[in-house]
Structure formats: C-alpha cells, structure tokens
Amino acid sequence: MIEALKSVRPMAYVILLGSILISYVFLKASGMNDLLTMVQTIFGGKPLSSPMLQGLFVMLIFLLQYVCIDYIVFYIDNSDTLSIRYGSKNNWLKALLKGTSALLFAFLLLFYFVWLFLDSIWGDSKITQSMNLDTVGVLARIYLFCLIVVFAQVYLLLRRSKAGTFMIMGGISVLLAMTSLYQNFAFHILPQMNHPTMTLMNVIGNLTLALVLLIMIQRKSTKKELSFHED
Numbered sequence: 642m643i644e645a646l647k648s649v650r651p652m653a654y655v656i657l658l659g660s661i662l663i664s665y666v667f668l669k670a671s672g673m674n675d676l677l678t679m680v681q682t683i684f685g686g687k688p689l690s691s692p693m694l695q696g697l698f699v700m701l702i703f704l705l706q707y708v709c710i711d712y713i714v715f716y717i718d719n720s721d722t723l724s725i726r727y728g729s730k731n732n733w734l735k736a737l738l739k740g741t742s743a744l745l746f747a748f749l750l751l752f753y754f755v756w757l758f759l760d761s762i763w764g765d766s767k768i769t770q771s772m773n774l775d776t777v778g779v780l781a782r783i784y785l786f787c788l789i790v791v792f793a794q795v796y797l798l799l800r801r802s803k804a805g806t807f808m809i810m811g812g813i814s815v816l817l818a819m820t821s822l823y824q825n826f827a828f829h830i831l832p833q834m835n836h837p838t839m840t841l842m843n844v845i846g847n848l849t850l851a852l853v854l855l856i857m858i859q860r861k862s863t864k865k866e867l868s869f870h871e872d
Contacts, residue, residue, distance in 0.1 A: 680779065699818055709744050793854060828843060
C-alpha cells in the first residue's frame with residue numbers, strides 16, 4: 642500500500658484536498674447537514690439535481706482517475722519486467738489490482754475523514770457518533786462503485802492511451818451524473834440506497850459487473866503478453 646501511495650504525485654494530494662474542501666462547502670451551502678447524506682450525494686448515490694452537483698461528481702471521478710493513473714500506467718508499461726519480478730503474469734496482475742484497490746481505499750478514507758473533521762468543527766457531527774453500521778454500509782457501497790470505476794480505467798488503459806481513457810471515462814461519468822436522477826432502476830452502478838430488496842439487487846449486480854471487468858482485464862493482459870511474444 643505504501644508503494645502505491647508513493648506513486649501518487651504530490652500535486653494530486655493538493656488538488657484532492659482542495660476539491661474535498663470545495664465540495665464540502667458547496668454541499669453545506671446547499672442546505673445539507675447530514676454528513677452521510679453529503680458523502681452519498683457527492684458519489685452519485687442521491688439525485689444530482691443541479692448542474693453544479695453533476696459537475697462536482699464528474700470532477701470526483703476525474704480525481705479518482707488522476708490519483709490512480711500513474712500507478713496503473715507504470716505497471717502496464719513495465720509489465721514484462723514486473724512479471725519477472727513477481728514470478729508470473731498472474732502475480733503481476735494481482736499486484737496491480739491490489740495496489741489500485743489500496744489507492745482507492747485511501748482515497749475514500751481521506752475524503753470521508755476530512756469531511757468528518759470539517760463537520761466536527763463547523764457542523765453537528767461528532768466523530769465517535771459518526772462511525773456506525775449505517776456509515777460502514779454506505780462507505781462499502783461507495784467503495785464498490787469506485788472499484789468498478791477503477792477496474793474500467795485499468796481495462797481501458799490496457800487498450801488505449803491515457804488521453805483516450807480520460808475522454809471515455811469522462812463521457813461515462815457525465816452519463817452517470819445524468820442518470821442519478823432516476824432512483825428506481827432495478828440495476829444501477831451508482832451507490833444508491835433505496836428499498837432493501839432493490840439495494841441488494843444493485844449490490845449483486847455491481848459485484849457481477851466488477852467480476853466481469855476482472856475477467857476482461859485478465860484476458861486483455863494475457864492477449865497483450867501473447868502479442869508481445871509473437872512480435
């Protein structure tokens with residue numbers, strides 16, 4: 642995990658902290674007082690009813706990609722050397738996915754705890770009262786959503802350039818921001834928490850999608866290795 646954190650540019654941390662602060666101030670100014678609702682909203686779990694909220698969501702997805710991209714690209718560009726280091730292509734892929742998952746975990750924890758700290762100063766939250774089963778459930782749901790985003794980013798980077806990946810992911814994030822207004826879909830990638838049955842169906846659907854993306858990543862990395870040996 643430390644290796645993954647070191648791969649993030651220092652400027653990325655500055656931009657991330659600034660964006661976290663801007664998002665918190667905007668949501669507070671919009672009249673939101675519950676911290677958990679604020680976190681769920683910024684990740685698309687609640688309807689993004691204004692262009693500004695949709696813009697913040699798109700910015701968040703961009704930041705998530707920006708935090709992870711250097712680590713992912715390093716592993717992809719040095720896949721042959723790292724495969725020797727780790728002993729096999731499968732071990733290389735496991736290290737890549739483990740590192741990106743750790744970066745994502747750190748990203749989410751930083752986001753939540755900075756907001757929690759700010760809310761303990763300017764809001765009504767108390768740190769000891771904010772950690773409960775509801776909080777864990779919402780954060781786990783958000784983590785699953787972000788994991789799908791990162792897996793999609795890895796797959797696209799195996800196929801395309803960084804610029805192409807950012808453009809495609811940007812289009813996807815805009816589409817997700819628009820569809821956040823529809824809360825009654827039987828399946829939705831966004832971390833919506835509605836009726837328990839519908840939430841369970843969404844979680845199962847998201848786990849399935851994450852598994853499909855993992856299979857696609859594995860197959861693409863294998864094909865890349867075969868094409869390299871053929872060349």
